[in-house]
Amino acid sequence: MNIVVCLKQTFDTEAKITLDAGGKIERKGVSLIMNPYDEFAVEEALRLKEKDGGEVTVISVGESSAQDALRQALAMGADKAILVDPGEAELDEYATATILAKAISGLEYDIILGGFRAIDDGSAQVAGRVAEILNVPVVNVVTKLEVEGGKAVATREIEGGSELVEVALPAVFTAQKGLNEPRYPSMKGIMKAKKKPMQKMTLGDLGLEGQVAAKVKALSYSLPEPRKAGKIIPGEAAEAARELAKLLREEAKVI
Amino acid sequence: MDFNLTRDQKMIRDVVRDFAEQEIAPRATEIDRTGTFPLDIINKMSEMDLMGLPFPEEYGGAGADYVSYCLAVEEISRACGSTGLTYEAHISLGCMPIYLFGTQEQKKKYLTMLCRGECVGAFGLTEPEAGSDAGGTKTTAELDGDEWVINGSKCFITNASYAKFVTITAVTDKTRGRKGISAIIVPTDAPGFTIRSSYEKMGLHGSNTTELFFDNVRVPRENLVGNLNEGFKQFLKVLDGGRVAIAAMAVGIAQACLDASLKYAHQRVQFGRSISKFQAIQFKLADMAVNIELARLMYLKAAWLKDNGQPYSKEAAIAKLFASEMATRAALDAIQIHGGYGYMKEFPVERYLRDAKLLEIGEGTSEVQRLVIARQIGC
Ligand SMILES: Cc1cc2nc3c(=O)[nH]c(=O)nc-3n(C[C@H](O)[C@H](O)[C@H](O)COP(=O)(O)OP(=O)(O)OC[C@H]3O[C@@H](n4cnc5c(N)ncnc54)[C@H](O)[C@@H]3O)c2cc1C
Numbered sequence: 280m281n282i283v284v285c286l287k288q289t290f291d292t293e294a295k296i297t298l299d300a301g302g303k304i305e306r307k308g309v310s311l312i313m314n315p316y317d318e319f320a321v322e323e324a325l326r327l328k329e330k331d332g333g334e335v336t337v338i339s340v341g342e343s344s345a346q347d348a349l350r351q352a353l354a355m356g357a358d359k360a361i362l363v364d365p366g367e368a369e370l371d372e373y374a375t376a377t378i379l380a381k382a383i384s385g386l387e388y389d390i391i392l393g394g395f396r397a398i399d400d401g402s403a404q405v406a407g408r409v410a411e412i413l414n415v416p417v418v419n420v421v422t423k424l425e426v427e428g429g430k431a432v433a434t435r436e437i438e439g440g441s442e443l444v445e446v447a448l449p450a451v452f453t454a455q456k457g458l459n460e461p462r463y464p465s466m467k468g469i470m471k472a473k474k475k476p477m478q479k480m481t482l483g484d485l486g487l488e489g490q491v492a493a494k495v496k497a498l499s500y501s502l503p504e505p506r507k508a509g510k511i512i513p514g515e516a517a518e519a520a521r522e523l524a525k526l527l528r529e530e531a532k533v534i
Numbered sequence: 535m536d537f538n539l540t541r542d543q544k545m546i547r548d549v550v551r552d553f554a555e556q557e558i559a560p561r562a563t564e565i566d567r568t569g570t571f572p573l574d575i576i577n578k579m580s581e582m583d584l585m586g587l588p589f590p591e592e593y594g595g596a597g598a599d600y601v602s603y604c605l606a607v608e609e610i611s612r613a614c615g616s617t618g619l620t621y622e623a624h625i626s627l628g629c630m631p632i633y634l635f636g637t638q639e640q641k642k643k644y645l646t647m648l649c650r651g652e653c654v655g656a657f658g659l660t661e662p663e664a665g666s667d668a669g670g671t672k673t674t675a676e677l678d679g680d681e682w683v684i685n686g687s688k689c690f691i692t693n694a695s696y697a698k699f700v701t702i703t704a705v706t707d708k709t710r711g712r713k714g715i716s717a718i719i720v721p722t723d724a725p726g727f728t729i730r731s732s733y734e735k736m737g738l739h740g741s742n743t744t745e746l747f748f749d750n751v752r753v754p755r756e757n758l759v760g761n762l763n764e765g766f767k768q769f770l771k772v773l774d775g776g777r778v779a780i781a782a783m784a785v786g787i788a789q790a791c792l793d794a795s796l797k798y799a800h801q802r803v804q805f806g807r808s809i810s811k812f813q814a815i816q817f818k819l820a821d822m823a824v825n826i827e828l829a830r831l832m833y834l835k836a837a838w839l840k841d842n843g844q845p846y847s848k849e850a851a852i853a854k855l856f857a858s859e860m861a862t863r864a865a866l867d868a869i870q871i872h873g874g875y876g877y878m879k880e881f882p883v884e885r886y887l888r889d890a891k892l893l894e895i896g897e898g899t900s901e902v903q904r905l906v907i908a909r910q911i912g913c
Binding site: 350 | 542545549553587597598
């Protein structure tokens, strides 16, 4: 079975987000990680491979630093990696998905996995778009996946419960928390990762030079208002409670 | 000159940090209080190939370098000193003598077991009457036919209760003083070999510290490690490497002191302000950060020299001396920053002090490090 995992390098969950002088998100000095939902996807791919054999290819669209995230997946046990450098192209979900789909269409695949969303922009679109372009079904927010005889049975989260679906392969699945517990890369895995193939491609290599441009452009970014200091209401309990209720109604407007 | 860690080194550090934060740190308080040896954590570390990190794959190791190993020691010790020492003693004292001086067969048999984490490694050098003066070893090993017959005792030996064999030093030629000492591998189930772990320690409660007693213990002749009567030279080499790792361990504990102190200083309010706004507190934190950075650079340099096949005895002693003394100071300051709370077990900093202090003693006391350094600079 051939499995492709789309993964993205994102800011560390603990990173402090700031804006640079031009109002863009400051990337300097921020530690980067593999998008946690993509880690579930990588882990699931490895488990499927361990069960039924096959090959796991991880692919990312990003600048050269994204190699670290790919290498982490290789250290966990993926077989090969592809990094597509978008160069100067402005990316949105459409552009990223177009590039990914083009790269994946040159591969053999039975299953395509990805995180259901990236923790940075959180748009939850890319994997679905890839499926659309490749004309294969997509199953989102999967918490359990079983594959047998050319089809997959997946459990997915729906409002207030879960849904069991069956789908023919090839198909795209997006991973939700709970799908699995990702392994730590082993030390041998880390040492072997650098010997595994890491193919670097440009948009030119994919025949997409000048062909992809973002359809959605970010106009500006803003940071949330810093949290205001709390208010302590002095006085006797009964009186303070009355004052509190008043403030909650009139000032905070929550009751 | 290049101060960057390699990709592998960085990934190893980050993965071990993540593992230590998730799997070890939450257990550290309980390990200290109950004195339980964290066997389950050691098993997880084996699954990650940490137990053979700096050894070749042909012996079940991961084939990483010494820098990577020291980074791992730092991260593990930052989470839990006891687990840090267990790991350090396993690699630096348990595996190293066999890796450096063992025959091919010994490496295949014993080093492979250790690297796979089938048991932990231990090295028995210290005796009741031979501590800093390890050349004063009293334990004897006499050849009787094809067997060594061992008599004597060892003290303060880390990990032996969880070992399948211990490499020990013994006098094999009484007429030659320190040139009559050899290293011998002794299986822990050999008749006449008793291991007792009844010490009540100040800290490192989850580290297994034992006494070894040998009463006519017989082991095959081929259990001799390396050449006959070269035990003294061998353990000096082993200790050189171990000192770099002890320095890394000290940096880990000191870093934990800084992490805890910084967090507490931000939270604690006195005189209407967070105590982190007081210069007296800031200076303590700044000094800690300075010392940690310097000690880290020094252990990395010593480890780098070792990886590059250059002499590093002096650097190892410098790193160990500076790092261990600064770690104790950092722990004392961390307690001071925490005030009365720091004196209580509710906060981890008193544990850091109890754990850090050993590092000024084990694998050569601070006084011995100064002797080594003085000799190296030509005194
Ligand atoms: C928790 C723990 C774990 C240990 N693990 C191991 C282990 O796994 N394997 C092992 O073999 N050993 C181990 N040791 C033993 C450790 O290495 C020794 O305790 C250490 O080398 C010091 O020896 P000593 O305790 O006999 O002290 P001593 O040598 O008696 O020293 C007492 C004091 O005298 C000073 N001193 C001694 N000689 C001189 C000198 N020439 N000049 C100036 N000052 C001097 C020392 O610095 C020290 O301050 C461990 C010890 C502890 C506490």
